[in-house]
Amino acid sequence: MKSKLCSAAIFALATLFFNPVWAQETPTVDRTATGGAQTLEDIMRRQEQLKIDESFRSENLGDPANAAPISGQLGTLGGRSDADVWRSIRYNKIDPTVQSPGPANTVLIQDEGMPWYKLREGPVITYGGGAILGFLALLVVFYFVRGKIMIDGGPAGTTIQRFKAIERFGHWLLAGSFIALALTGLLTLMGRSFLIPVIGKDAFATLAVGSKWLHNNVAWAFMLGLVMTFVMWVAHNIPNKLDWQWLKAGGGIFTKGHPSAKKFNAGQKIIFWTVMVLGFSVSLSGLSLLFPFQLPIFADTFGVINSVLGTSFPTDLAPHEEMQYANIWHSIVAFVMMVAIIAHIYIGSVGMEGAFDAMGNGEVDLEWARQHHDLWVAEVEAKQGKGESS
Amino acid sequence: MKVMISAFVAALVIASLAPVALNQFGWSSAEQASSESVRLD
Numbered sequence: 001m002k003s004k005l006c007s008a009a010i011f012a013l014a015t016l017f018f019n020p021v022w023a024q025e026t027p028t029v030d031r032t033a034t035g036g037a038q039t040l041e042d043i044m045r046r047q048e049q050l051k052i053d054e055s056f057r058s059e060n061l062g063d064p065a066n067a068a069p070i071s072g073q074l075g076t077l078g079g080r081s082d083a084d085v086w087r088s089i090r091y092n093k094i095d096p097t098v099q100s101p102g103p104a105n106t107v108l109i110q111d112e113g114m115p116w117y118k119l120r121e122g123p124v125i126t127y128g129g130g131a132i133l134g135f136l137a138l139l140v141v142f143y144f145v146r147g148k149i150m151i152d153g154g155p156a157g158t159t160i161q162r163f164k165a166i167e168r169f170g171h172w173l174l175a176g177s178f179i180a181l182a183l184t185g186l187l188t189l190m191g192r193s194f195l196i197p198v199i200g201k202d203a204f205a206t207l208a209v210g211s212k213w214l215h216n217n218v219a220w221a222f223m224l225g226l227v228m229t230f231v232m233w234v235a236h237n238i239p240n241k242l243d244w245q246w247l248k249a250g251g252g253i254f255t256k257g258h259p260s261a262k263k264f265n266a267g268q269k270i271i272f273w274t275v276m277v278l279g280f281s282v283s284l285s286g287l288s289l290l291f292p293f294q295l296p297i298f299a300d301t302f303g304v305i306n307s308v309l310g311t312s313f314p315t316d317l318a319p320h321e322e323m324q325y326a327n328i329w330h331s332i333v334a335f336v337m338m339v340a341i342i343a344h345i346y347i348g349s350v351g352m353e354g355a356f357d358a359m360g361n362g363e364v365d366l367e368w369a370r371q372h373h374d375l376w377v378a379e380v381e382a383k384q385g386k387g388e389s390s
Numbered sequence: 391m392k393v394m395i396s397a398f399v400a401a402l403v404i405a406s407l408a409p410v411a412l413n414q415f416g417w418s419s420a421e422q423a424s425s426e427s428v429r430l431d
Contacts, residue, residue, distance in 0.1 A: 101423065218404070
């Protein structure tokens, strides 16, 4: 029942991202009266921003084979009229010769810019920003309802090493760069709408240039941190039966007892895999944006999805469309990561007594460790016992 | 906390060195999208 509700909620949320216009079916228009050219109905539908099947224009590009013989009076025009040629340019159906290199330079008109801009300025900012603010509000409510999770019976006073220096270095490299990327990313996405009215265009221009530099370059530190933490912690984050027990107990958040856990509990594993999978995805789309037009990824990805799921995502994408998809995907994934990381920061700081020490100085209170990671403490103590006896 | 600060400093060092390294490899947008004869640098 819960999974059905969850699926329904996900479906309802997903539908919010899609413009209702996309779901419309395009009617078949009779264009015999205009000889196949645009009709009044086409114009009216376009004015009402309804979907139109553009193939009557995009496929009507003339045929060189119809050229009049060169000896004829109209021989120089060839088999394609000026209108045919302009339609070819309009729908990117020509292969022009250009002097400057680069895949995007041969595209003279690319008309997906406005849908991308509207999506970026509309749903992405609205739902992404709303998700962050809503989640922050939820955490404030949660804090006042549940309060700080304390160490039952108080701290033991003795500590146990939770993370080595190299582990903490990898974590903070990833965390520090992620926070820098999140703030500069939000500034790049939303600054035009929300900061210019407050600080003015000149101040924002300086801030935006600095943000762009930091975002583009600190991304490498993020990717290094991602690789480091993956290598160091993946073995501890393989899901097992214990995680199901932990999840069924709700992590002990609303109960007095603490479910058993090894080095990482199921909640931490969810955060780990969320960061790894989304971090990899956001890095790929980021690289695609970092090297404009050089690393297209969406046409191939859509091709794989289509072959597996039988969908019909577009696979013939102009270089600009690749960038537009990369930009939107980069933003959506980043917002999901931000929400997950806000939860992680909460539980690792104000939400739980003694949790920050694990990444602060690497030493955690023994009682805290026993309550939250009892099996891990037993493993460490067993190893220490072996070490002392050998 | 020393580890945390050193990781933040490392992130800034990496960020500072990244554009220098990328330019050395010829991966800048300028090199990818234009030839030397039309560049102002």
